[in-house]
Amino acid sequence: xxxxxxxxxxxxxxxxxxxxxxxxxxxxxxxxxxxxxxxxxxxxxxxxxxxxxxxxxxxxxxxxxxxxxxxxxxxxxxxxxxxxxxxxxxxxxxxxxxxxxxxxxxxxxxxxxxxxxxxxxxxxxxxxxxxxxxxxxxxxxxxxxxxxxxxxxxxxxxxxxxxxxxxxxxxxxxxxxxxxxxxxxxxxxxxxxxxxxxxxxxxxxxxxxxxxxxxxxxxxxxxxxxxxxxxxxxxxxxxxxxxxxxxxxxxxxxxxxxxxxxxxxxxxxxxxxxxxxxxxxxxxxxxxxxxxxxxxxxxxxxxxxxxxxxxxxxxxxxxxxxxxxxxxxxxxxxxxxxxxxxxxxxxxxxxxxxxxxxxxxxxxxxxxxxxxxxxxxxxxxxxxxxxxxxxxxxxxxxxxxxxxxxxxxxxxxxxxxxxxxxxxxxxxxxxxxxxxxxxxxxxxxxxxxxxxxxxxxxxxxxxxxxxxxxxxxxxxxxxxxxx
Numbered sequence: 001x002x003x004x005x006x007x008x009x010x011x012x013x014x015x016x017x018x019x020x021x022x023x024x025x026x027x028x029x030x031x032x033x034x035x036x037x038x039x040x041x042x043x044x045x046x047x048x049x050x051x052x053x054x055x056x057x058x059x060x061x062x063x064x065x066x067x068x069x070x071x072x073x074x075x076x077x078x079x080x081x082x083x084x085x086x087x088x089x090x091x092x093x094x095x096x097x098x099x100x101x102x103x104x105x106x107x108x109x110x111x112x113x114x115x116x117x118x119x120x121x122x123x124x125x126x127x128x129x130x131x132x133x134x135x136x137x138x139x140x141x142x143x144x145x146x147x148x149x150x151x152x153x154x155x156x157x158x159x160x161x162x163x164x165x166x167x168x169x170x171x172x173x174x175x176x177x178x179x180x181x182x183x184x185x186x187x188x189x190x191x192x193x194x195x196x197x198x199x200x201x202x203x204x205x206x207x208x209x210x211x212x213x214x215x216x217x218x219x220x221x222x223x224x225x226x227x228x229x230x231x232x233x234x235x236x237x238x239x240x241x242x243x244x245x246x247x248x249x250x251x252x253x254x255x256x257x258x259x260x261x262x263x264x265x266x267x268x269x270x271x272x273x274x275x276x277x278x279x280x281x282x283x284x285x286x287x288x289x290x291x292x293x294x295x296x297x298x299x300x301x302x303x304x305x306x307x308x309x310x311x312x313x314x315x316x317x318x319x320x321x322x323x324x325x326x327x328x329x330x331x332x333x334x335x336x337x338x339x340x341x342x343x344x345x346x347x348x349x350x351x352x353x354x355x356x357x358x359x360x361x362x363x364x365x366x367x368x369x370x371x372x373x374x375x376x377x378x379x380x381x382x383x384x385x386x387x388x389x390x391x392x393x394x395x396x397x398x399x400x401x402x403x404x405x406x407x408x409x410x411x412x413x414x415x416x417x418x419x420x421x422x423x424x425x426x427x428x429x430x431x432x433x434x435x436x437x438x439x440x441x442x443x444x445x446x447x448x449x450x451x452x453x454x455x456x457x458x459x460x461x462x463x464x465x466x467x468x469x470x471x472x473x474x475x476x477x478x479x480x481x482x483x
Contacts, residue, residue, distance in 0.1 A: 001323070001353055004465040015302075015317040016347045017472045022463040024451040031444040032206075035454045040295050040335040040357040041273045043218050043242065045069035045208040046440050047352060047455065049337060050432075051362035052076065052222035052245060053305075055387045058372035059086040060118065061365065063093050064432045066217035069207040069440075071358070073245050076222040080232065083221055084239045091216040091240060095209040097164075097185045097194025102127045105134060105152030109145055112137055112154065120369040120431035121182040121197045126155045131191040133159050133184050161186050164193055172201040203433045206440065218242035220275075223263065225255045230262035237272060246276040246293075249308060250300065252284035257291045264292030278339055280321040285328040285336070295335045295357065298325040302341035304363035305387060305421060319354055319464075326355025326459075345442025352443065352455055353462035361439075363387055367423035370432045375425065383425040 003009035004022055012018075028034070036046040050057045050065045052073035057065075062072030074083055093099060101115050102125045112124050116139065124137045135155030145154060160178045162171050164187055175183060175198040182197040210218045220243035223232045233244055246263055248256055260276050267274060276288045277297020285296045299322070301308040301315030309315040318341045329336045338351035339360040351359045365371060366387040373385050429435060452458040 001355065001459055001462045001464060004463055009464070009466045012320070012466060013317045014319040014466060016319050016341055016350050017469070018317070018466055019319050019350060020465050020467055020471070020475075021349065021353060021446060021450055022465050023449045024461065024463065026448045026451045028448065028453050031441070031448045033453060034444040034447045036440060036443060036447075037455070038335075038357045039456060040337075041243070043212065044071055044210040044358075046436070046443070047356070047358040048348070048436060048439055049073060049220075049358050049360045050365050051303075051339070051360050052220075052247060053362050053366075053387075054078075055373060055385070056362050056366050056371055059089055060099075060370040061368075061372070061432065062086065062219045063090045063099065063217060064370045065436075066090065066210045066219060067093070067095060067098070068203065068433055068436050069210055070436060071210055071218060071220055071243070073243075073360075074219065074221040074241075076224040076232075076247055078221075080235050080239070083236065083241075087219055087221075087239050087241060090219045091214075093217055094194050095211060095215070095217055096204060097196055098200065100125050100184060100192050100195045102131070102192055103137075103151050104129075105150060105155075107151045108147065109142060109149045109151070109154060110147040112142065112151055113147070116142075117369055117375040119195070120433075121195050123182050123184075123195060124151070125159075125184050125192055125195070126151045127192050133161060133186065133190075133192055135159055136184070159184065162196065163188070166196075168201040168204055171196055172198055175201070199431070200433060203437055206437060207433075212242050220245055222247045223259075224248065225259040229259035230266050233263040233266045237266065237270065241272075243273045243275060245297070246274065247278070247297070249278060250314075251277045251279045251297070252281065252287055257287060260288060260291040260293060275337060277337070279325065280316040282324050282328045285325040286332075289329065289332050289334050293334070295337055296325060296329055297339050297360065298322055298336045298356070299338060299340045303339075304341075304343075306340065319350060322351050322354035322356050330355060345439045346446070348439050349443045349446035349458075350464075353446075353450065353458050353464065355459050357455070363423065365432060365435060367425045368432050368435065369425070369430050378422075384422045385425065387421045387423045 038047045046069050048070040050061050050072045052075045054075050057072045065072035116124050122138050125133050126135045135157045137155050141154045160180050161184045185194040187193045212218050221236050221241040222245040223229050225248045273294045275295040276293035280300045288296050302318045322338045326336045335357040337358045337360050338356035342361045348359045375383050447458050450458050450462045452461050
């Protein structure tokens with residue numbers, strides 16, 4: 001990467017909004033030829049990682065991220081028994097088909113309402129005792145019905161199914177012909193195996209699942225920097241996580257380095273990547289790498305739910321943080337993840353151009369059916385989920401639940417995040433799959449504009465210009481409404 005005007009731009013501290021990619025010559029034939037596989041460690045067809053935030057990554061998010069070629073990081077606040085249960089579920093999940101929601105014919109409308117928004121396919125399959133589909137229930141079947149109506153009376157008995165292994169094109173054309181948005185997938189004995197939506201049949205042509213050497217979906221987990229970091233990491237390795245993320249808001253500190261060395265010792269010769277952060281300086285990057293990090297997580301304060309910069313004045317603009325830290329990591333044969341501040345696909349592309357191997361996304365993924373928490377409805381009927389920062393009073397309270405009330409009260413003073421925020425679920429973008437396709441196709445196009453066919457070429461060839469706020473604003477779409 002180089003700046004368009006290096007004599008001036010190199011000395012500036014730049015945020016994502018301050019910069020742009022200058023178009024250059026592309027020798028390829030199509031954006032679909034661009035290879036977005038990250039270079040840091042095997043696994044993943046693209047560089048998007050879901051953040052280890054309680055309101056972002058749980059079982060459904062981690063499973064779906066891996067199925068669509070990304071990686072999910074389970075939060076450090078999660079009980080290890082819960083992590084064990086989630087990882088076992090993900091390792092057993094089908095790499096291609098979404099997990100089905102199912103009930104018996106004896107279940108009630110109330111039971112259906114409790115699960116129907118746990119997945120974006122809007123389908124609950126009614127199955128017999130052998131898990132063979134009898135009918136399906138969608139939101140359209142729930143209108144004006146008593147909450148104790150049995151599912152057998154609610155369901156539509158017309159069930160269009162496909163067998164495991166049906167090509168995506170054939171599945172899509174069948175759904176088009178029968179005018180359904182999703183179909184149950186059945187095994188050779190006719191038992192329910194999963195669900196495939198019409199959109200997913202197309203997405204799965206673009207996004208390959210993130211698989212480990214055992215051909216199981218990959219999942220990562222975060223660890224805090226307490227004295228128990230080594231023991232927690234050892235348990236997570238037993239559970240079978242694919243990567244460890246040692247995480248704290250201020251990573252350039254003694255406790256982080258001690259925890260890093262302890263976790264590195266526990267990993268030993270296992271082929272498990274160790275990610276650590278967050279930092280935003282060359283010195284912080286060097287310290288974490290020398291203590292044992294394979295990947296350094298970069299940025300302090302840009303997250304949508306983070307108040308660190310306003311509370312403390314500490315941090316650094318996002319783009320410069322990524323550039324400076326990536327340079328130091330690359331000199332040592334290591335990598336960085338850029339964490340926080342992503343609102344548009346351009347932000348992902350700019351982080352990758354700066355030298356990041358992957359980009360961690362939080363709030364942008366929180367408003368999906370796959371994120372943890374229940375879907376809620378405001379007074380106007382709009383759907384939303386609650387989001388909160390990992391250094392907020394709410395998260396601190398959860399993290400210190402085992403302390404006595406006085407100690408919890410003292411720790412409650414130190415908060416650097418928003419405790420609650422409504423993240424609305426936009427129509428047509430309820431699924432993580434929809435957001436990932438938007439981000440990935442944007443990055444593929446960015447590569448072609450920069451003349452690159454891989455992420456490494458994007459970093460090598462990108463020419464970064466610096467713009468005014470007006471330059472940034474004029475790039476936003478402004479033709480949706482005309483009066």
